[in-house]
Amino acid sequence: LFNGQVDYRTTEKFNDVFKRVRAIAIIYYINETPWLPGNGGETAFYLDDVKDHELQKYEKTVAPLANRALIYEINPWSKHAFLSNIMYKRINLIQWYHTTVEYMNELYKKSGIVL
Numbered sequence: 001l002f003n004g005q006v007d008y009r010t011t012e013k014f015n016d017v018f019k020r021v022r023a024i025a026i027i028y029y030i031n032e033t034p035w036l037p038g039n040g041g042e043t044a045f046y047l048d049d050v051k052d053h054e055l056q057k058y059e060k061t062v063a064p065l066a067n068r069a070l071i072y073e074i075n076p077w078s079k080h081a082f083l084s085n086i087m088y089k090r091i092n093l094i095q096w097y098h099t100t101v102e103y104m105n106e107l108y109k110k111s112g113i114v115l
Helices: 012-017 101-111
Strands: 020-029 043-046 058-062 068-073 079-082 092-100
Touching: 020 101, 092 101
Parallel strands: none
Antiparallel strands: 020 068, 020 092, 043 058, 043 079
16 A cells, blocks of 8 residues: 555556456345345346346346355356345445456366457
8 A cells, every 4th residue: 555545556466466357256145124026136147148138038036135145156158237126225245256367268268268
C-alpha cells in the first residue's frame, strides 16, 4: 500500500497478481429471512450453447438458503448469473480462488481455448 491506496507502480511481484484468472467461486448465503420459491435471488447455471438473448433458459438454479455454500468451477463454459430478488435482499459472501493463466491454458488446451 502506498499512502493508504493500492500501489500501481510496476514491479514484477505486483504485476503477477494481474496475470491470474478466476478458477473457483464460492458463494456463502447468510440470509436472515427464510427463502421461499418465488422470492428470487437464485444463482442460475446455463447450458454452454445458450445465447445471450436466451438467458431465461437455465439448466439449474440454486436457492439462496441460509447457511448454504455453493462452490463451482469458473471456466470458459460455465455460464452463470444472479437471478434478481423479488422479495428480500440476498445476503452472501463471495470468494474467488485464482490461478495462473498458464495453468488454465494447459488445462483447456485440448478445447482450443486460450485465455
